[in-house]
Amino acid sequence: MALPGKNLISEKEIFDYLMTKPGMTDVKAAGIVANIAKESLYYADAVQMGDVENPGIGLFQYTFKARKDAFLKAVPDWKTNWKAQIDFAFEENEFKAFMKEPYETVQDSTRGFMTTFEKPKDQSEEEVQDRVNRLYNSPNIKDGLQNLPKNKTDETEFVDVPEEDDIDVLPVPDKLESKKIEPDAFSAGIKTNHTIQLGIG
Numbered sequence: 001m002a003l004p005g006k007n008l009i010s011e012k013e014i015f016d017y018l019m020t021k022p023g024m025t026d027v028k029a030a031g032i033v034a035n036i037a038k039e040s041l042y043y044a045d046a047v048q049m050g051d052v053e054n055p056g057i058g059l060f061q062y063t064f065k066a067r068k069d070a071f072l073k074a075v076p077d078w079k080t081n082w083k084a085q086i087d088f089a090f091e092e093n094e095f096k097a098f099m100k101e102p103y104e105t106v107q108d109s110t111r112g113f114m115t116t117f118e119k120p121k122d123q124s125e126e127e128v129q130d131r132v133n134r135l136y137n138s139p140n141i142k143d144g145l146q147n148l149p150k151n152k153t154d155e156t157e158f159v160d161v162p163e164e165d166d167i168d169v170l171p172v173p174d175k176l177e178s179k180k181i182e183p184d185a186f187s188a189g190i191k192t193n194h195t196i197q198l199g200i201g
Contacts, residue, residue: 002039002046002061009042009059009082012140017083021090023099030148031109034135035118036060042138045079059085060118067092089117107132107151 011033018029039061040046048055054063058078062068075084089095094117101116103109111128114120120127132150136142 002041002043002056003049004041005043005045005047005079007044007080007082009044010140011037011042011135011138012144014042014059014082014086015141015144017086021086025103027103027106027148028099028109028113030106030135030145031103031111031113033138033141034106034110034131035113037134037138038131039118044082044085060089092117094119105149105151106135106145110135 014036015029015033018024018032019026036042036059039056040059042059044059046059046061047057048061048063054065054068056063057068058071058075059082062071071078071085071088074088075081078085098113098116101112103112107128110131111125114128114131115123136145136150
């Protein structure tokens with residue numbers, strides 16, 4: 001995780017800018033923002049905390065040398081230019097691989113971006129949920145997330161349909177049985193001597 005910097009960007013601004021990118025969906029954008037929430041706390045000039053030899057930098061916390069060097073070369077003003085950071089990320093192979101996959105929920109897209117683009121050491125479901133929670137606790141965007149499916153349980157309610165063997169089926173007779181109804185047989189007191197065809201079963 002990064003130390004807070006000086007250039008804090010609204011999560012809503014980040015989301016809206018991501019939505020201008022070709023092929024972007026609101027679910028994918030939400031998953032990306034969830035990862036930024038954990039990686040840099042929405043600070044464009046964030047630097048990884050702790051005494052580390054190669055600290056992560058920027059919204060996405062670049063640490064891998066080849067990617068970090070390319071990032072610094074492409075966005076020398078990264079501390080103040082958050083849009084250029086996203087533009088650079090969008091052209092990376094990892095970002096393109098993320099964009100190719102369909103994601104139906106925010107939790108799925110958060111997981112997808114974390115494992116495909118960010119690649120942290122901890123890739124557990126607990127880590128995924130932590131990133132999702134950070135997103136939904138972000139005050140400037142949480143109202144706009146209300147209509148997005150957060151996880152699988154928000155999407156579908158499963159109904160237990162009985163198997164065919166669980167259903168009792170009575171046999172249907174080949175022929176109808178003729179049965180004579182005696183007078184006063186009806187509770188309503190209607191008298192009749194007619195023969196009525198009754199289907200048994």
